[in-house]
Amino acid sequence: MSTTPEQNTIEPVETLSDLERQGDIAADFLEGLLDIADIDGDLALDVRNERPYVSVESGDGSLRTLADPDTVQALQELTRLAVQVKVGRPSRVILDVSGSRDARQQELADLVDRAIVRLDEGASQASLPAMSSYERKLVHDLVSERGYVSESYGEGADRHTVIRRA
Template structure:
């Protein structure tokens, strides 16, 4: 956690300056008043401003990273985690010897790991970004295959007019397909079924 001490004319001004210096939101900080402001003679001579210590709580991304590294340690996996923060998600890229064991059958182990990391990091956080855990580029490669498959099947639906149901997918994979085809002029998509058997349906867009 990051902390900073700041002095200003009033407690409020000191807190505002400290929050700005830390680059965080006020609600994500705790404030300790070290010295109350003191008025001097005639309001000026001997005056002393307020001194506060402001501590920024760990961000959702930091909590997620710490939790993920703890899990890797418990599993005896010597992996290096690179963090890439974006507007919609925070991506943890794990590289190193033996890390592919984290993927599992069709990425099921990786999905479970990502789920618990999100649960641990989201508790009490106002940050709505999704935490994505990737291993040796698996998710990126999977997304590229999904995009290619979605376009290929969309063209088939547009040509035949018959709907196609894709295999059951995790929610983030379904979102990849929905996003890829949302502007397609001839097809539409929707999801059907209950988790973990929910799948995407690509349908002909009738005019």
């Protein structure tokens, strides 16, 4: 079997220090955006699952509009681009605004559970709507925990997950 040069390329392993630096860059970028928008927020940095994780919290509810899933996704992409410019390679930074990630994970768990009910009722497979790669990874983990199998299909913004019995 022949391989192409792309198949032989090894991604550089990012150290904890690299990931923490990306988190710092992301936090600086987000602080600037919050200042421009005159929105108060406290930032917390972490590394989870080999990804920089930045959480923005506020006790006064001023982040409610920013916690919308589509807005969080857009802010995350902007933040990733800002980090990429500084470090010279793509970043997989994860952004959470006011617990939006936990809320979305619960929505995904509910979606998976409803799909499994369809399978238990006799469907041969259950397709989920298109979602980001991060959300698809969460779905794959949830499906596996429940004893089913899943695969992703489609390209770009149309990429979605299909669940089947194991």
